[in-house]
Amino acid sequence: xxxxxxxxxxxxxxxxxxxxxxxxxxxxxxxxxxxxxxxxxxxxxxxxxxxxxxxxxxxxxxxxxxxxxxxxxxxxxxxxxxxxxxxxxxxxxxxxxxxxxxxxxxxxxxxxxxxxxxxxxxxxxxxxxxxxxxxxxxxxxxxxxxxxxxxxxxxxxxxxxxxxxxxxxxxxxxxxxxxxxxxxxxxxxxxxxxxxxxxxxxxxxxxxxxxxxxxxxxxxxxxxxxxxxxx
Numbered sequence: 001x002x003x004x005x006x007x008x009x010x011x012x013x014x015x016x017x018x019x020x021x022x023x024x025x026x027x028x029x030x031x032x033x034x035x036x037x038x039x040x041x042x043x044x045x046x047x048x049x050x051x052x053x054x055x056x057x058x059x060x061x062x063x064x065x066x067x068x069x070x071x072x073x074x075x076x077x078x079x080x081x082x083x084x085x086x087x088x089x090x091x092x093x094x095x096x097x098x099x100x101x102x103x104x105x106x107x108x109x110x111x112x113x114x115x116x117x118x119x120x121x122x123x124x125x126x127x128x129x130x131x132x133x134x135x136x137x138x139x140x141x142x143x144x145x146x147x148x149x150x151x152x153x154x155x156x157x158x159x160x161x162x163x164x165x166x167x168x169x170x171x172x173x174x175x176x177x178x179x180x181x182x183x184x185x186x187x188x189x190x191x192x193x194x195x196x197x198x199x200x201x202x203x204x205x206x207x208x209x210x211x212x213x214x215x216x217x218x219x220x221x222x223x224x225x226x227x228x229x230x231x
Contacts, residue, residue, distance in 0.1 A: 001026075001036065004228050005076030007067045009042030010083035011165040014198035014217055018082045021218070025225035036228055039074045041067040045083070045165050052085050052127035061089040061096075068097045078102060078227050084196045084216055085125045088133050102227055104220040108194055109137045111219050117191045119144040120214070121184040123177070124196030126157040134196055146188045152180045164199035174203045182210040 004022070008015035019040065026036045043063065051060040064086055071079055080102045081087065087105050094101050112120055120138070122145050128134050130153065135145040147153060159173045177200075184190045190211055195201055198217040 002077040002228050002230055003037055003039075003075050004224060005039045005041070005068075005071035005074055005079050006224075007043060007064060007071070007079070007081040007083065007086065008040040009044060010048050010081070010086060011045035011199060012042075013164065013167050013202060015040065015042065015082050017201075017217065018198075018221060021221035022224055022228070025221060026228050029225065029229055039071060039076070041070050043067050046161070048083060048085055049125060049127075049161055049165075052088050052125065052131075057089055057092070060086070061092045064089065064093055065096055068093060068101075072097065072099060080104070080220065080224055082198055082217070082220075084128050084134065084198060088127055088131055090133070102220070102223055104198075104216050105134050105137055107219045107223045108196075108214055108216045109141055109143070111214055112138065112143055112192065112194070113141055115192065115212075117143055119146065119188070119190050121145075121181065121188065121190040121193040121211070122147050122196050123156050123180070123193065123200065125160055126153060128196040129153050129157070134194075145194075146184060146190060148180050148184060152183075156180065160197055160199055164197075164202055167202075169202050174207060177203050178207060178209060185210040 023035045027034050076099050078100050084104055090103055129147040138145045181193050192212040192214050194214045195216055201215050204213050
């Protein structure tokens, strides 16, 4: 069984379900009362959002890299980030970190391929929607990725930072995000919506979306559980 070490805190509202999903997921596979050894390096979501929005890739890389170095020192055999936005610098991190890192973007892409999707919508932070790091792997797999209009992107990004990251879910915000998803389904004929922020499930849980939802957090958790179970 491998030792997973996780960059969390980005933000805490998703780190908690990551933790519970991983430890109980491993317990279920083991088939008896058991919890795996798990270390979480808690970083600030607001630093990640600030640097990614400003295009400060060197600063973002350095910030996340120090976190991974701490995890390696704690005995990590495999690592991951409980954050979509941080994957903006995933390749740079993997070059510097001496353990395999499990990508949330690759995990989501593989699920989209498995489902046979050819066109999906993507919502998340400003960087996730506007930069190419999330879209490129999908394009290479022959899957078209569309994002909301500029004003809609601003709305989603602002409400992630000012509400969801603080554990706040307002019904009017939730309904507007669902309406944006519906407009993408109607105007762009998307087949599914990718929740490219690990806090977005707070909006979609218990509410009906116009198209199937790819929850990157839950998909990532399942992949991480499988990685832990490897000999």
